Amino acid sequence: MTDDADLELPRGIALAWGxxxxPQRGPKREMSVEKIVDAAVELADAEGLGAVSMAAVAARLGYTPMSLYRYVSAKDDLLLLMQEEATxxxxxxxxxxxxxxxxxxxxxTAMVGSYLRHPWMLDIPITGSPITPNSSAWIESSLVALADTPLTQEERIAVTLLVTGQARWYGTVLAGYASQARTTGMSPEQITEREGALFDALISADGYPALRAAVDAGAFVSDADPFQFGIERILDGVAAYLDALTAGGERPDRPSWITLEDADVAGDKKVRDAQKAVRDADKALRDATKVERAAVRDARERLARHPSA
Incomplete structure (x- = not known):
């Protein structure tokens, strides 16, 4: 850790690192940051992140909200500590x-499991790297796994983000299906069958020929796991890149794609208006293409009925 005396840690991060x-006042023997976080996690596990408030956690512990604020001074800090505990x-x-x-x-696999045990973690907005002990331990574990490879430190971090991003996306989908199963009483198989039926009813070959082919092939009712397939292909790509480096291949130039500057202008009204115009044009093109395909189909049917016409 840094020895910079001028670095002031945010309260939540300081609490996470101990x-x-x-606090100078309050029921010290009965209350602690750990007890507050445990109660908040239990509440979120039972009722979701929306149920977590300083008042609700205080009531669960049998104290007033002001008693909690002596230990955890802001809800954002509490969410950070909850995420750290659940991670x-x-x-x-x-x-x-x-x-x-x-x-x-x-x-x-372990990361996906943590999202399934604590799906409310997926509702916490990402505002940057969570610089906390447990989150750092996950990054450390990935970097240690890649330590004997020829990857640079930047590339090892990039691979880590690939894996964690796939895990978060997988967890998001699984948690969503689990929530739907609880609220509807449907089994996962029934949910899949219902979605397959909706795709079958709504997706036409005229408007979405490639998607219709996937529907007809049973892709949306298959028991194959697309996310497991995805993580294996990600790891295949890393392995191929490592093989190329070992064989003396050159590293590719750094691509320059989306930047923070792009995000800064995303809210500009002229940019939004231009993006909406592009979306409208895309929709008009899709509609026109659909009309064209329908006309071609009708023409072929007429020719089939009246070959000499």
Whole structure:
């Protein structure tokens, strides 16, 4: 950790690392940051993130909200500590011979599991890297798994983001299906069948020929797991890149795509208006294409009925 005396840690991060000053007043023996966080996590697990407030957590513990504020002074800090608690530690490697691919896959699976146990974590907005002990341990675990590869430090971080991003997306979808199952009483199989039926009823070959072909092939009612397929292809790509580096291949130039500057102008009214014009033009093109295909189909049917016409 840095020795910079001028660096002032945000309260939530200081609490997570255990370096925050203790409160000067309050029911010290009965109350603690740990008890507050545990109660908040239990509440979120039972009722969702929307149920978590300082008042609700205080009531769960049998104290007033002001008692909590002496320990956790802001709800954002509480959410950070809840996320830290629910994230936990990454899985330890099972043996010294475990390779980078197996370790990253194990981490991916464990991360998805944490989202399923605590789906409310997915509702916490991402505002930057969560610089907390457990979150740092997950990054450390991935970097250690890649330590013996020829990847640069930047590339190891990039691979880590690939795996964690896929895990978050997978967790988001699974948590959404689980929530739908609870609220509707439908089984996962029934939800899949219903979605397949909706695709079958609404997707036409005229408007969406490629998507219609996927529907007809049973892609939306298949028991194949697209996210497991995806993580394996991600790891295949990393393996191929490593093989190329080992064989003496050159690293590609850094691409320049989306930047923070792009995000800064995204809210500009002229930019929004231009983007809406593009969307409207795209929709008009799709509608015109649909009309064209329908006309072509009708013409072929007429020719089939009256070949000499």
């Amino acid at each position: 370096v925050a000053a203790d 936990g530690l990454p899985p330890a490697p099972e043996g010294q011979t475990t390779g980078w691919r197996e370790r990253l896959r194990d981490g991916f």
